[in-house]
Amino acid sequence: MLQRLRERIGLTDIVMWLIGAVIVVVIIVGSIATLLSGKYTALHWTDIFLSGMAQGGIYALIALGYTMVYGTMRMINFAHGEIFMSGPYTAYFVIAALDTSGFLESHPINTLISLLIVFLVAMGVSSVIAVLLERIAYRPLRAAPRLIPLITAIGASFFLQYLFKGLYGSGFQAYPDIAMLEGKFVFGAFQISRIQVVVIVAAALMMAALYLFTQRTRVGKAIRAVSEDKDAAALMGIDIDRMIVVTFVIGGISAGAAGVLYALMFKQVHFFMGFIPGLKAFTAAVLGGIGNIPGAMIGGLILGLIESLGPSLFLDGLGVAAPYQLKDAIAFIVLVLVLIFRPSGIMGERLAVKKA
Amino acid sequence: MTQSRLVWQQAIKIGLIGGLAGLLLALVGMVQVFSQRYIISDVISMGHTLLFLTMLFTGYLAAQRTTWPGRRAVLLNSLVAGLTGGIPLALLVIVGSVVNLRLILIHASPELYELLTFGQGTLVGVLLLLAVSAFCGVLAGLFYLLPDLARRVLLAPLASVVVIGVLQDLVRTAIAAWGPLAVINEWLFAANGLTLQGAATIFILIAVVVYVRAKRGSEAQAKFHSLRPSTQRGLRMTGLFLLAVVLLILPQILGLFLSEVLTIVGLYILAGLGLNIVVGYAGLLDLGYVAFYAIGAYTLAILTSPELGFFSLSFWEALPFAIIMGVLSGVILGIPVLKMRGDYLAIVTLGFGEIIRLLVLSDALEPWLGGAQGIGLIPKPFIGGFELAGPQQIYYLILAGCLVVGFIAWRLRDSRLGRAWMAMREDEDVSEAMGINLVSTKLLAFATGAAFSALAGAIFASKLGSVYPHSFNLMYSINVLCLVIVGGIGSIPGVIVGSIALVGLPELLREFAEYRMLVYGAALVAMMLLRPEGLWPEAIHQRELHAEETESTAPAEVL
Numbered sequence: 066m067l068q069r070l071r072e073r074i075g076l077t078d079i080v081m082w083l084i085g086a087v088i089v090v091v092i093i094v095g096s097i098a099t100l101l102s103g104k105y106t107a108l109h110w111t112d113i114f115l116s117g118m119a120q121g122g123i124y125a126l127i128a129l130g131y132t133m134v135y136g137t138m139r140m141i142n143f144a145h146g147e148i149f150m151s152g153p154y155t156a157y158f159v160i161a162a163l164d165t166s167g168f169l170e171s172h173p174i175n176t177l178i179s180l181l182i183v184f185l186v187a188m189g190v191s192s193v194i195a196v197l198l199e200r201i202a203y204r205p206l207r208a209a210p211r212l213i214p215l216i217t218a219i220g221a222s223f224f225l226q227y228l229f230k231g232l233y234g235s236g237f238q239a240y241p242d243i244a245m246l247e248g249k250f251v252f253g254a255f256q257i258s259r260i261q262v263v264v265i266v267a268a269a270l271m272m273a274a275l276y277l278f279t280q281r282t283r284v285g286k287a288i289r290a291v292s293e294d295k296d297a298a299a300l301m302g303i304d305i306d307r308m309i310v311v312t313f314v315i316g317g318i319s320a321g322a323a324g325v326l327y328a329l330m331f332k333q334v335h336f337f338m339g340f341i342p343g344l345k346a347f348t349a350a351v352l353g354g355i356g357n358i359p360g361a362m363i364g365g366l367i368l369g370l371i372e373s374l375g376p377s378l379f380l381d382g383l384g385v386a387a388p389y390q391l392k393d394a395i396a397f398i399v400l401v402l403v404l405i406f407r408p409s410g411i412m413g414e415r416l417a418v419k420k421a
Numbered sequence: 422m423t424q425s426r427l428v429w430q431q432a433i434k435i436g437l438i439g440g441l442a443g444l445l446l447a448l449v450g451m452v453q454v455f456s457q458r459y460i461i462s463d464v465i466s467m468g469h470t471l472l473f474l475t476m477l478f479t480g481y482l483a484a485q486r487t488t489w490p491g492r493r494a495v496l497l498n499s500l501v502a503g504l505t506g507g508i509p510l511a512l513l514v515i516v517g518s519v520v521n522l523r524l525i526l527i528h529a530s531p532e533l534y535e536l537l538t539f540g541q542g543t544l545v546g547v548l549l550l551l552a553v554s555a556f557c558g559v560l561a562g563l564f565y566l567l568p569d570l571a572r573r574v575l576l577a578p579l580a581s582v583v584v585i586g587v588l589q590d591l592v593r594t595a596i597a598a599w600g601p602l603a604v605i606n607e608w609l610f611a612a613n614g615l616t617l618q619g620a621a622t623i624f625i626l627i628a629v630v631v632y633v634r635a636k637r638g639s640e641a642q643a644k645f646h647s648l649r650p651s652t653q654r655g656l657r658m659t660g661l662f663l664l665a666v667v668l669l670i671l672p673q674i675l676g677l678f679l680s681e682v683l684t685i686v687g688l689y690i691l692a693g694l695g696l697n698i699v700v701g702y703a704g705l706l707d708l709g710y711v712a713f714y715a716i717g718a719y720t721l722a723i724l725t726s727p728e729l730g731f732f733s734l735s736f737w738e739a740l741p742f743a744i745i746m747g748v749l750s751g752v753i754l755g756i757p758v759l760k761m762r763g764d765y766l767a768i769v770t771l772g773f774g775e776i777i778r779l780l781v782l783s784d785a786l787e788p789w790l791g792g793a794q795g796i797g798l799i800p801k802p803f804i805g806g807f808e809l810a811g812p813q814q815i816y817y818l819i820l821a822g823c824l825v826v827g828f829i830a831w832r833l834r835d836s837r838l839g840r841a842w843m844a845m846r847e848d849e850d851v852s853e854a855m856g857i858n859l860v861s862t863k864l865l866a867f868a869t870g871a872a873f874s875a876l877a878g879a880i881f882a883s884k885l886g887s888v889y890p891h892s893f894n895l896m897y898s899i900n901v902l903c904l905v906i907v908g909g910i911g912s913i914p915g916v917i918v919g920s921i922a923l924v925g926l927p928e929l930l931r932e933f934a935e936y937r938m939l940v941y942g943a944a945l946v947a948m949m950l951l952r953p954e955g956l957w958p959e960a961i962h963q964r965e966l967h968a969e970e971t972e973s974t975a976p977a978e979v980l
Binding site for chain 2: 077080081084140141158201202205206209210211212213214215216217219220221222223224225226227228230231232233234344347348351391393394397398400401404405408
């Protein structure tokens with residue numbers, strides 16, 4: 066029996082399981098230490114929890130774009146972070162104009178209208194950029210070997226970033242403060258930031274809408290068909306090119322909306338702002354199972370929570386100084402762990418694992 | 422009637438796209454910044470050259486795509502395309518004269534408008550702009566209609582004038598180093614740009630050379646091949662010998678600044694050769710290459726710097742350790758990613774690169790890695806008693822490194838391991854069935870690439886005298902990846918070409934530096950669409966990448 070065991074498990078598997086075990090032990094020890102020390106109050110935990118949910122909602126919306134494009138085209142749209150950035154960046158000029166003209170704060174209804182306009186502008190711009198990207202950079206390379214579209218995507222990502230930098234400058238553009246979104250809801254001893262609630266609710270609504278779209282409409286079904294088997298879908302009479310464009314449009318819409326939520330939460334846009342959230346959203350998509358739409362949503366939420374709770378929960382317990390600096394590192398480590406131990410993600414999509 | 426309308430549509434579409442490109446170039450500020458450097462002094466600046474080139478190219482594309490037969494159609498097409506190409510810019514000037522666009526588009530400034538209108542004010546300027554763009558279109562159409570020889574005789578000299586104008590600092594310094602020939606500089610160059618007579622001289626010279634080569638070139642080649650093999654070899658050896666001599670005395674000719682540029686390019690070549698193995702030979706897209714560079718640099722820093730005080734080895738003693746750490750980290754990185762597909766491999770390696778960057782930057786590891794301030798006081802290498810202090814001396818160390826690494830890469834390519842990598846790159850399952858141990862092959866690829874990168878990192882740390890965590894970011898990985906790909910995936914001369922083009926040029930052209938990443942991005946996309954095998958391709962990759970084209974043209978009517 067030992068012989069058969071040794072044949073099935075190689076040295077590399079043992080090394081990887083060791084790494085995994087070490088990380089799990091570290092996390093448990095750290096968490097217990099933090100919780101025992103009682104350093105953080107319940108208020109702190111609620112705050113972090115909600116902030117994690119809000120971040121997670123944003124990641125989920127961006128991850129939708131990654132997962133849908135991967136499903137239909139089997140490629141990672143490296144430039145999706147820039148699609149996420151372009152919407153709110155362009156919408157900044159709109160909201161700045163609305164603010165200076167006084168329309169924004171004149172009446173709560175006007176504020177809502179302004180926000181609606183901003184959302185529409187951002188979603189529109191992001192979609193346009195996504196479609197242009199597909200048309201110019203990805204469509205000609207559909208049949209090329211794997212490396213080529215990925216490199217094109219990397220090139221397109223940098224091109225878009227620095228195009229925005231060249232056109233609009235390298236500074237941080239600050240979104241105006243909106244009175245309706247400031248402040249906190251108070252429930253007895255608990256305080257919840259209004260903006261976090263808004264973001265969570267908005268993200269949830271959008272995710273629900275997109276989920277219904279993909280499950281209940283004909284177009285959504287067609288997209289799922291293309292994800293599953295492109296050739297069979299073509300034989301069924303589905304226009305593959307059109308469906309791919311629709312995929313990019315949906316990805317663009319959700320990324321644009323996520324961008325505005327991000328901008329409203331962090332109050333600024335910057336030409337480089339899409340890069341790290343893009344990577345983390347990709348992590349979320351993989352975590353949930355790439356190609357799987359509910360998976361992207363779940364992955365996003367979970368990643369947001371891990372990233373938010375992580376530094377306080379286990380890093381601090383281990384005595385790591387300034388744990389918040391390593392917040393991004395946690396996200397990347399999650400990515401690596403998922404791809405090592407469960408590449409098919411939480412929902413179990415087999416696209417990530419090599420075809421046996 | 423309908424057919425001619427189609428003709429217009431095609432030309433207008435091309436014109437608008439070209440015009441949009443020109444508009445973007447203007448709005449990101451490139452035209453303005455480039456105008457500071459003159460190609461021909463007081464006659465035409467680099468900025469205007471850029472605009473004209475865009476319009477000429479638009480016209481040429483329209484001429485090329487003319488579906489309607491006849492020369493008049495070609496000329497009309499290119500005229501229309503050129504004219505349409507000028508419209509976006511004209512609109513910019515008109516709108517900009519009324520509305521202050523600068524609040525949104527930071528480069529939409531009065532200076533830009535003046536450039537675009539050639540200083541003639543809004544009304545006259547816009548008309549002039551449209552006329553110039555239409556004219557450029559027609560010129561491009563005429564150029565398209567010329568016979569091949571005439572085209573070559575015109576294009577090469579024009580390109581040479583532009584290139585020498587752009588690289589005037591380099592050419593000036595190189596010529597000035599040859600004492601008695603320095604008088605050429607006075608003939609060729611004014612303070613900022615070529616002189617008219619200089620430009621004309623270069624034009625005529627190159628035109629003559631191209632003409633002679635076209636007419637007599639094949640004869641000369643035939644004569645060369647008809648020589649005895651030993652004479653051929655002798656000639657080739659002499660050529661290589663001359664090249665070696667030039668390489669050795671280069672830093673002395675070029676002076677301090679250009680030697681510094683050479684060392685930077687050299688380090689990128691060193692790292693690029695390593696990534697060339699990982700991406701080009703083994704087909705593993707590694708986006709976290711900077712991790713190994715950082716590990717090599719930091720290992721050297723920790724082992725040699727008195728600032729941290731842990732060890733105080735000399736450069737040569739610490740170098741093997743840096744390389745060994747590189748190899749180890751390559752293996753450690755490689756193990757988790759063994760089973761991953763291409764896209765995931767890329768992202769995970771990117772993640773590793775970022776993790777390393779965050780770790781060396783963190784406060785948590787500051788006592789050992791220096792934190793945000795980095796590690797300083799790294800000593801320079803000594804040979805005998807001679808310290809390799811400045812760029813002109815370090816150059817030789819880097820040159821030696823490049824030669825060694827290049828030799829290893831070259832021999833590896835045709836070795837058993839190299840062929841295993843190639844097989845793995847083409848189809849992992851089949852190669853495993855053929856008996857190739859995927860685990861060790863992949864790990865060896867990562868280890869070799871990492872070793873070369875760590876070597877480059879160690880030399881970098883010593884050259885700079887200190888290591889700062891901010892220099893080890895994703896940009897570096899992307900830079901190296903770009904130059905490997907643009908130069909030619911899997912091709913050793915390609916890495917050299919890529920480095921010179923993507924690293925050397927921005928250093929030489931200060932104006933270019935701000936738009937470096939923009940051009941990188943555009944270059945990557947353009948290269949992948951038009952010439953994925955790179956500038957100096959490697960034969961096998963070229964065949965692989967164009968295999969689909971030949972397959973699809975194979976006849977399908979076998980039945």
